[in-house]
Amino acid sequence: MQSVTGSATREIFKLLSKPEIISFAGGLPANECLPTEAVARISNELLVSAEGKAILQYGTTEGVATLRTELVKYATSEGLKATDSELMVLSGGQQGIDLFIKTFCNKGDVVLVENPTFLAFLQVASSYGARCVGVKSDDKGLDITDLEAKIKEYKPKALYVVPTFSNPTGKTYTAERRKAICEVTAKYGIMVLEDDPYSRLRWTGDRVSPLKTFDKTGNVVYVTSFSKLISPGLRVGFCIGEEEVIRKMTIGKQCADLHTSNLSQAIVREFLRGGLLEPHIKKAVPIYQKRAKTMLDCLAEYMPKNFEYTKPEGGLFVWGEFKDKTNTVQKFEQAITNNVAYIQGQVFYADSSGLNTLRLNFSNADPEKIERGVKALGKIFGK
């Protein structure tokens, strides 16, 4: 734990609590998309039903059996084959990352990541003494030549990727790259953790199958979450892997929190079983699409010419890069003074590079605020 020095995500959440700040820093779903009324009704019905006592009693580490049944069906509809013993419930996707590293990496082990990658992954890996090494990527995904070179050089235990609407870049790997990642990691016996919290939030372009669907040797662990689809506050996710992998991660979870809140699990199950999830996603996606469009339009209008940025087809994030020596770490204080927040891209780099980059989240501010915020950024970064 000594190596975990910063706590950027936590500090970000604290910043968000100042009401005057327009925050593009978080990764929060839109409040408009949080189904309070449905959850209120479901909770009430569940607790007064014959199942009420079981919900408040201890549960099993693998998760509520009836939820697991629904998750197997849901996974199948996503093209992911999984039997009951190849799937476990998680207390949010974050727990999947934690258990994966805890279970499969020892102190000093190398884990390959895309450079840049999800900040919290770097923190978890660091907390277990694992060392993250960045792999190059382009618009189609990880650079396979560099991946193989890094595998040979570092003999890593695992590779971590967010292949669809990546955090932080918003980019999506092509099917060809996914297939190639599976092949090269299988060839060298490297485990892969595929983190997929955003793929259902797609408003344009063609769906790409999860990397796990290209996995022929069982070396890929797939983790996803209902945080962006139903509610992050309930803390429910799940993961899929080989039976032996899931068995080991279940022992890890038993130590960590015994099991996920049964009430949260039963609520998610009712969303799946009652057919509430799909219409809910259908209503949410256009909200995110509109916010993304507003942000991209405003970036074109207000940001300087030397600022290049991704145009995601879904998810929550736009990634920006200054083509000069603009330093987003140095500019951050000025942004806060002007009541706008972003994340300095540097924190997403395994090698602390990326001083000229930043991540912008568009999901938790309405279009009017997005415009005001990007306008403020334009002034700070000097259009």
Place this chain on the structure above:
Amino acid sequence: MQSVTGSATREIFKLLSKPEIISFAGGLPANECLPTEAVARISNELLVSAEGKAILQYGTTEGVATLRTELVKYATSEGLKATDSELMVLSGGQQGIDLFIKTFCNKGDVVLVENPTFLAFLQVASSYGARCVGVKSDDKGLDITDLEAKIKEYKPKALYVVPTFSNPTGKTYTAERRKAICEVTAKYGIMVLEDDPYSRLRWTGDRVSPLKTFDKTGNVVYVTSFSKLISPGLRVGFCIGEEEVIRKMTIGKQCADLHTSNLSQAIVREFLRGGLLEPHIKKAVPIYQKRAKTMLDCLAEYMPKNFEYTKPEGGLFVWGEFKDKTNTVQKFEQAITNNVAYIQGQVFYADSSGLNTLRLNFSNADPEKIERGVKALGKIFGK
């Protein structure tokens, strides 16, 4: 993780699912004490209130601020002084154990425990490569001479204790022993984890203040849970420690699950804020008292003379010891065949001794079942 071989708790939960088994093996609260109607009403009210969106949105790692305020008051009423920054919410008491070990122990470190101690603690310590060494105890608590000798011999990082209605023994440490434990651990700079999930379930005898109240140097971390007071299925506990200790454990929790279910947290807060907790405990305690009395009466009637057992003043467990070479591990299969389950005491020993011991839980079976179960045990162990 490689060192975590067994998974006794998990296997026990699976056993419990067979309806014909009378189980004294678990540590489940009585179903009669699970407040389904109150939780149904509270959840519904919370989610349709102005707070609904915040409950379903991401929260902070330390816990919901309004819950933390109530927890500070609750802790104060238990004699525990804590400021807001000396307290954090946990996803159940189990998480407190996990974060404590993860934060303060490295691979190869020694942790002292009472011999026998809570099985899950042994598993968590093992999962991080820490080595547990048992300390002798008697009816008043840990043997202070042996504790100091073991500190000198093993130079441990920490001591773990369950001083009130201990799991597995049901015993309670005297105030004098608590004070002495604080003094000797402070003298050698050893951290202490005090696990206190059962102390509110007292039906007779005088209350003893938490060990943490005797802590003069800040080396004690106190962890408790609402699992036995409201509901284990909601997964809410909290811990108290020095500000710097809590800060470190919060970073650990951020990596582990980001935060505890906001809905679970808000439900517990309403139990505290609305004054529901104390009357609920007052109603629950006599139920446990009756079950304990039934079990003790039946043990006196049906078990052989060479079986000695504790007479707890609260909590969930009776601990038994055969004064001959009776082997409870060997007898276990016969017990299951006769539809009664206990836990072999051996699993609670850091040194795998205690082959002649067993733990009996009385909280999750009604008096009629308790009588039938103990009668079956009497036959198996040959009165």
